[in-house]
Every structure is written in structure tokens, then in C-alpha cells.
Amino acid sequence: MKSVFISSTGASGYIGGDILSELIAKYPDHSYRVLVRSQESGQKIQKVYPGVSVIQGDLDNSELLTGESARADIIIHTADAADHLPAARAIAKGAIQGHSPDRPVYWLHTSGAGLLSFHDTENKIYGERSEIIYDDLRDIQEILSFPDHAFHKVVDKAVLKAGTVSPTTLRTAVIAPTTVYGKGRGPCYQRSRQVYEMSKFILENSQIPIIGKGQAIGSNIHIHSVTSLFMHFFEVALRGEGDGTIWGPEAYYLVEEGEHCWGEMAHSIGEIALERGFLKIQPKEIALEMDSAQELAGFEATSWAYNMRCRASRARSLLGWQPRGPSLEDELPGIVHEEFERLKGK
Numbered sequence: 001m002k003s004v005f006i007s008s009t010g011a012s013g014y015i016g017g018d019i020l021s022e023l024i025a026k027y028p029d030h031s032y033r034v035l036v037r038s039q040e041s042g043q044k045i046q047k048v049y050p051g052v053s054v055i056q057g058d059l060d061n062s063e064l065l066t067g068e069s070a071r072a073d074i075i076i077h078t079a080d081a082a083d084h085l086p087a088a089r090a091i092a093k094g095a096i097q098g099h100s101p102d103r104p105v106y107w108l109h110t111s112g113a114g115l116l117s118f119h120d121t122e123n124k125i126y127g128e129r130s131e132i133i134y135d136d137l138r139d140i141q142e143i144l145s146f147p148d149h150a151f152h153k154v155v156d157k158a159v160l161k162a163g164t165v166s167p168t169t170l171r172t173a174v175i176a177p178t179t180v181y182g183k184g185r186g187p188c189y190q191r192s193r194q195v196y197e198m199s200k201f202i203l204e205n206s207q208i209p210i211i212g213k214g215q216a217i218g219s220n221i222h223i224h225s226v227t228s229l230f231m232h233f234f235e236v237a238l239r240g241e242g243d244g245t246i247w248g249p250e251a252y253y254l255v256e257e258g259e260h261c262w263g264e265m266a267h268s269i270g271e272i273a274l275e276r277g278f279l280k281i282q283p284k285e286i287a288l289e290m291d292s293a294q295e296l297a298g299f300e301a302t303s304w305a306y307n308m309r310c311r312a313s314r315a316r317s318l319l320g321w322q323p324r325g326p327s328l329e330d331e332l333p334g335i336v337h338e339e340f341e342r343l344k345g346k
């Protein structure tokens with residue numbers, strides 16, 4: 001077994017933690033270095049994985065990120081990766097400085113499919129259904145040509161560009177999950193965002209939040225399937241494959257395995273909560289504007305209003321990835337239950 005240095009950020013988080021747990025389960029002999037900003041998270045990680053080296057620091061410490069990227073063979077960046085431009089720049093700098101065509105480095109960068117809601121965000125359309133479904137093979141040029149103010153775009157662009165500077169030295173792929181659900185397996189944080197926040201809102205307020213007509217549709221993906229895609233990339237990197245179709249300027253990978261309508265999901269959550277006795281009275285629908293939704297339920301509520309529909313053809317076709325997670329529909333009762341228990345314990 002080759003000894004590989006893997007630098008990973010966000011190991012205390014939901015996606016990064018799940019990836020780390022799977023990497024260590026499958027490849028226990030590699031050397032893992034994880035960047036963690038709190039001492040407490042670092043201790044938790046080392047308790048579960050004593051062989052992992054914990055590096056204390058945060059994304060604003062560019063020098064540290066550059067140094068770690070220079071020594072790594074594979075970089076897995078998840079910590080606020082979709083939106084932190086200085087961190088992406090620091091990683092790019094170290095990756096190029098520390099490597100050569102004889103010793104290339106692979107950068108698996110986590111973004112988000114929020115980019116695809118551009119038409120809605122730009123035109124302030126909330127809760128209307130769109131029939132546009134972006135396919136990351138067929139529509140890649142359209143996806144890559146969203147303007148810089150679209151969600152995550154500036155960072156996505158910087159990462160893909162870094163991969164074109166010296167493609168035999170630095171190979172990049174941008175991995176953009178849709179709404180992620182399912183319990184994470186990481187050592188610290190195991191809860192996702194949008195669906196969980198919606199469940200929390202309904203349980204706390206006994207109200208079904210509907211923004212606009214409530215008809216916007218999102219694509220979704222189970223956390224194990226997100227991790228399985230990272231594992232595919234990881235294995236390609238371990239084999240040292242530099243195929244220009246897998247990496248390079250078009251290496252933008254959407255990650256989905258299903259779709260849901262946000263308004264219908266809010267109603268399903270309400271029904272589950274009532275049936276299981278988590279709510280005592282029938283929750284009532286509440287019509288929300290975007291501003292009031294954010295005020296009441298925080299930033300995650302914005303996604304309840306936007307369309308984000310896509311097909312992850314690139315990973316299926318180029319990497320043979322097959323997502324096999326349980327569907328969001330099947331997981332929903334468990335999610336509502338978990339949120340109920342979590343809120344009870346607060």
C-alpha cells in the first residue's frame with residue numbers, strides 16, 4: 001500500500017466527517033492530516049481515529065493551507081469550501097508550488113448546486129416550479145457560464161482555473177452536491193441542513209412553511225452517495241490517473257439521486273410529525289415571503305423557495321458512480337424523529 005498524505009478540511013463537519021470515516025475504514029494505512037479549527041473537535045477526531053494528525057488552524061490562515069497543500073498528495077476540501085475564496089487561492093498556491101508533473105496532486109473540492117438556482121435568485125422568483133433540469137454533461141457550457149455573482153461561482157471558477165495552469169501537476173474536480181440528507185458517520189457533526197431545518201421549524205412552530213406557491217423543486221442526494229463519489233475520485237487519484245476528461249476545465253460534477261418539491265415535503269413532514277405524536281395539533285400552512293422565511297428559519301430557508309434541478313450524468317458516465325442511498329422520502333420519518341429527539345434534548 002502506497003503511503004499517501006491526504007490533507008482534509010472540514011473533518012469535524014457533516015460531509016468532511018463522513019468522507020473521513022469512509023476513507024479510514026477502506027484505506028487505514030494512508031497518512032491523514034486534517035485541518036480543524038477547534039481544539040475540542042480535534043480531540044474528538046483523535047479519540048476516534050488516533051492515527052490521524054490533527055492540524056489546528058482555520059481557513060483564514062493562508063500560510064498554513066498553502067503549506068499543507070504543498071505536502072499533500074490528495075487534498076479533500078470541504079470546510080466552507082463552496083464559498084471561501086482565500087482558502088481556495090491558498091490551496092491552489094501550495095498545490096502548484098509543492099508539486100511537479102513527476103509528483104502531481106489531486107484536489108477534490110466541495111461546492112454546491114445552489115448555483116443552479118440562478119434563474120430564480122436573479123429574477124426574485126420564489127416557489128414557482130421550473131422545468132429546467134441541468135445535465136452536467138449535456139449542459140456543461142451553460143453551467144460554467146453562470147455569472148460570478150451566482151452562488152459559489154467565484155470559488156468554482158478559481159478551482160477549475162487552477163487545474164488548467166499546469167494540468168499535469170495539479171488536477172482538480174469540483175463536486176457540487178444538491179440537498180444532502182441522511183445521518184453522517186463523522187466523528188463530530190452528523191446533521192445536514194435544509195430538510196433538517198425545515199423539520200425543526202415545523203416541530204417548533206406547528207406550521208407548514210410555504211414560500212410563494214411552494215412548488216419549487218430541488219434535487220437531493222444521500223450523504224453516503226456523496227461520500228461514494230469522493231471515494232471514486234480518491235481511487236482514481238490513488239491510481240494516478242490524469243485523464244483530461246475526468247479532471248480539467250470541465251470537471252464540474254453535480255451530485256444527485258432524486259428530486260423533491262419543497263412545499264410537498266413541508267406537508268409530508270407535518271403529517272409525519274402529527275402521526276407519530278410529535279405534534280399535538282394539525283400544523284397549519286403559513287405563507288412566507290423570502291425575507292420573513294429567513295428571519296424565522298435562518299439562511300437555510302432560502303433553498304425552500306428555489307429550483308435546483310439537475311442530472312449528475314458526468315459522474316455516472318465518466319466514473320461509473322452509482323448512487324445507492326435510500327431515498328429522501330424513505331428517510332424522512334427518521335429525519336423528523338431525529339429532529340424531535342434533538343429538540344427535546346435541548
Ligand SMILES: NC(=O)c1ccc[n+]([C@@H]2O[C@H](COP(=O)([O-])OP(=O)(O)OC[C@H]3O[C@@H](n4cnc5c(N)ncnc54)[C@H](OP(=O)(O)O)[C@@H]3O)[C@@H](O)[C@H]2O)c1
Pocket residue numbers: 009010011012013014015016036037038041057058059060078079080081082083110111112113176177178179180181188189191192193194
Ligand atoms: N450539507 C449540504 O446539504 C450541502 C449541500 C451542498 C453543498 N454543501 C457544501 O459543502 C461544504 C460542507 O458542508 P457541510 O454540510 O459539511 O457543513 P458543516 O457540517 O457545517 O461543516 C463545515 C465544516 O467546515 C469547518 N469550517 C467552517 N468554516 C471554517 C473556517 N473558517 N475555518 C476552518 N474550518 C471551518 C467546520 O468546522 P467547525 O466544526 O469548527 O465548525 C466544519 O468542519 C460547504 O461548503 C457547503 O456549502 C453542503
